[in-house]
Amino acid sequence: MQTIGTNDLISSDKVEGTTVYNLEGDKLGSVDELIIDKLSGHVRYAVLEFGGFLGMGTDRYPMPWSILKYDTVKEGYVVPLDKARIESAPRYPDSDTPAYTQEYGRKVNGYYGVDY
Amino acid sequence: MQTIGTNDLISSDKVEGTTVYNLEGDKLGSVDELIIDKLSGHVRYAVLEFGGFLGMGTDRYPMPWSILKYDTVKEGYVVPLDKARIESAPRYPDSDTPAYTQEYGRKVNGYYGVDY
Numbered sequence: 001m002q003t004i005g006t007n008d009l010i011s012s013d014k015v016e017g018t019t020v021y022n023l024e025g026d027k028l029g030s031v032d033e034l035i036i037d038k039l040s041g042h043v044r045y046a047v048l049e050f051g052g053f054l055g056m057g058t059d060r061y062p063m064p065w066s067i068l069k070y071d072t073v074k075e076g077y078v079v080p081l082d083k084a085r086i087e088s089a090p091r092y093p094d095s096d097t098p099a100y101t102q103e104y105g106r107k108v109n110g111y112y113g114v115d116y
Numbered sequence: 117m118q119t120i121g122t123n124d125l126i127s128s129d130k131v132e133g134t135t136v137y138n139l140e141g142d143k144l145g146s147v148d149e150l151i152i153d154k155l156s157g158h159v160r161y162a163v164l165e166f167g168g169f170l171g172m173g174t175d176r177y178p179m180p181w182s183i184l185k186y187d188t189v190k191e192g193y194v195v196p197l198d199k200a201r202i203e204s205a206p207r208y209p210d211s212d213t214p215a216y217t218q219e220y221g222r223k224v225n226g227y228y229g230v231d232y
Contacts, residue, residue, distance in 0.1 A: 009160060009216045012128045012150040034128040034152075041159040041181040043152055044125060065157040100125045 019076035020048050020068070028086070031068075031077065032060060035100060045100075045108065048079075050086070059091040062100075064114040135192035136164050136184070144202070147184075147193065148176060151216060161216075161224065164195075166202070175207040178216075180230040 012034060020028045029050035034043050043065045051058040068077040081089070090108050092098055102116075109116040128150060136144045145166035150159050159181045167174040184193040197205070206224050214220055218232075225232040 008154055009151050009221075010154050011163075012132065012152060015152065016128065034150075035125050036128060036131065036150075036159055038124055038126050038186065043157040043159065047127075070154065105125075 015046070019074070020050075021071070021074055021076055021078050022082065022086070023078065023080055024082075025074070027076075028079070029058065032094075034065070035062065044105070046077075049094075050091075057093060060094055060097070061086070061089055061091045062108050063089075064109055064112050066114060067112055131162070135190070136166075137187070137190055137192050137194050138198065138202070139194060139196055140198075141190070143192075144195070145174065148210075150181070151178065160221070162193075165210075166207075173209060176210055176213070177202070177205055177207045178224050179205075180225055180228050182230060183228055 015031050016033060018031050020030055022028055029048055032047045032049040035045040035047060036042065037044050045062040046065050046068055048061045048063060049058045050061055063079060067079055069080075070076075071078050090104075090111055098104055106116045131147050132149060134147050136146055138144055145164055148163045148165040151161040151163060152158065153160050161178040162181050162184055164177045164179060165174045166177055179195060183195055185196075186192075187194050206220075206227055208214055222232045
């Protein structure tokens with residue numbers, strides 16, 4: 001018997017809170033929430049929570065779902081981004097979530113080279 | 117400014133816990149979790165939590181995402197199902213989650229008349 005998450009399907013509850021790494025294996029943070037297109041039921045973005053070092057608050061980084069790859073050894077997601085790419089990535093503090101308008105979506109997708 | 121959830125996009129955090137009604141306006145329960153196709157990023161099922169009346173435990177009812185309609189007046193989802201349809205619907209106790217295999221998926225979709 002399989003449980004949800006071992007097959008091709010996974011529960012949103014399992015995705016949220018899962019650790020996120022970069023290609024070098026450094027732990028960046030975790031998945032905070034998923035942003036879903038209501039009508040099509042497509043997950044558009046995973047919002048990652050990075051930071052919180054040295055007493056600093058964390059920021060939220062929306063990334064197209066398609067760039068997250070699950071690593072079964074690490075038991076976490078890997079994003080193919082180095083430090084410089086992440087440092088200049090679209091982000092916001094949790095207290096100041098932007099409107100996920102088409103314009104914002106295009107900005108996020110454009111940054112990661114993913115078609116909107 | 118819009119926040120996530122007022123536009124075409126909604127956060128998984130907002131979906132989970134949202135109240136679910138039937139067409140008569142009776143409160144059935146709430147959304148427990150979403151089941152996502154890892155590769156395509158499609159939300160396949162919303163798992164609804166119904167029951168809990170008279171000290172009974174609740175059951176989980178997986179339903180194709182496409183049958184849930186958001187009602188902006190009720191601020192909840194409406195499913196077009198009467199009591200009889202729900203009473204015989206696929207369900208499981210939270211303690212005994214089935215494998216979401218293709219076979220199980222076909223059973224669930226078949227019950228609701230939604231293509232797998």
